[in-house]
Amino acid sequence: MSTETLDPDHLTDHVIDLYVKVKDPADPARGHVPQYHYKITLHGSEEEIGTIRLRIGDHPALLTAGHLGYFVAEGYRGRHFAERACRLLAPVALEHGMTTIILTCDPANAASRRTCERLGAHFAGIFGVPTDHEMYQKGARMVCRYDWVLNTQS
Known part of the structure; x- marks a missing residue:
């Protein structure tokens, strides 16, 4: 078991680095939980090649939005x-x-679905986006949902 303290502001696997861009507090009125927004760079580079966000906690809106959202250029x-x-x-x-x-x-995003599968996440199904959800306002009507059970063993 590692005794190192995790630094959530900079994470690396020596192929990519994640750097915190923004830490958003919760916004209960909008159904938002606290979240970290990261830029993804190649290891040792400052050029942003993508983004990822981690939403912390639980809220019914996360059944549609998910805890993780990512984009790669x-x-x-x-x-x-x-x-x-x-x-x-x-x-x-x-x-x-x-x-x-x-x-x-x-x-329809086959690459993102493959990412979920490669993580070992369980396919929970395809679900409609509630009409009062922000994603619906942006045009999303259906989402694939996956549940990724994290390894709690060190």
């Missing part, structure tokens, strides 16, 4: 950087007492 796709970023955030989620992470994606 087009020129960097296909190299499993989203999967790596998700894995880097697992210890942060565990430190916040989270043992299962909900991931959602557009059913």
